[in-house]
Amino acid sequence: GESVGLHLPTLSVQEGDNSIINCAYSNSASDYFIWYKQESGKGPQFIIDIRSNMDKRQGQRVTVLLNKTVKHLSLQIAATQPGDSAVYFCAENPGQAAGNKLTFGGGTRVLVKP
């Protein structure tokens, strides 16, 4: 869900370790789920998405898991690097009929320790 007026939760991870970022979503009718990375002073950058009829999708060093039963989405980053330090947001896309209006989660800050 979304956090309102709260500091972002932070995940500290050692360089080289794997990171897991979690997100709870609200709309069971969402068509797509998307993970974005946002670095300080920049816009959201697409990482990976997953369609609602899938439960797992892999990209380069990233894996997204979707559990529709409990409305849970996770992003796994393998061999975390200093350049992965950023805030990560999940977003739901309800689909074309609903205007592709993205709903963002509250975000998780990832800090990679050298």
Next chain:
Amino acid sequence: NAGVMQNPRHLVRRRGQEARLRCSPMKGHSHVYWYRQLPEEGLKFMVYLQKENIIDESGMPKERFSAEFPKEGPSILRIQQVVRGDSAAYFCASSPAKISGNTIYFGEGSWLTVV
């Protein structure tokens, strides 16, 4: 983020002044979305426009805020009589007419500070 151009990147306004934020979508994209981000929060939907049409403005405050996407030129988000609470990052995103989950692209944002 390549292709969606926003300007100005940073804007400072005194209370009561007007702020105009501009967004040029990626080439070939006819749909524009505006989002607002407060510090330490996620992005919140404001408005969805197509050329010369506002499709969904359910996230726009009822007063002082307006948006347009004319036939020619960039989309404009206009905030009249700004107040301190308007200080935020405003992001524009664009997409082609038919999209899938990963074809919404964001600009680098416009940071508005109201003093």
